[in-house]
Amino acid sequence: MTYDVQRSDDEWRAELAPEQYAVLREAATERPWTGELLDEHRAGVYTCAACGAELFQSGTKFDSGCGWPSFYESVRPEAVELLEDTSLGMERTEVRCARCGSHLGHVFPDGFGTPTGDRYCMNSIALGFSPES
Secondary structure, eight states, X not given: OOOSSOOOHHHHHHHSOHHHHHHHHHOOOOOTTOOTTTXXXXXXXXXXXXXXXXXXXXXXXXXXXXXXXXXXXXXXXXXXXXXXXXXXXSOEEXXXXXXXXXXXXXXXXXOTTSSSOOEEEEOGGGEEEEEOO
């Protein structure tokens, strides 16, 4: 897929902290219960930490108890790219930023009690947050 924002690996490494690069560009996962945005409860918009694209509204965030920020839907279906992920010997759906292709996390069909039934389990380090003014 061709993305609107394209950079070389060297350019991404220069722009991102090493931990962010590992998650956003190499699909690593941050440790659960460690992310700065896990306990963020203000109204606002969650963005891609790599390119700034709007990804999730605060009103769709919920406490799933999994240790990572969870949302039941993206701001628009086309804001994220969903890809089959069969790594680690399991079938999952990877979530990437549709603007730059950065890895954000995975989506699971276990968002019980949410309007969509989905749980977008996102790495906090892969997200930025802009509070409402």
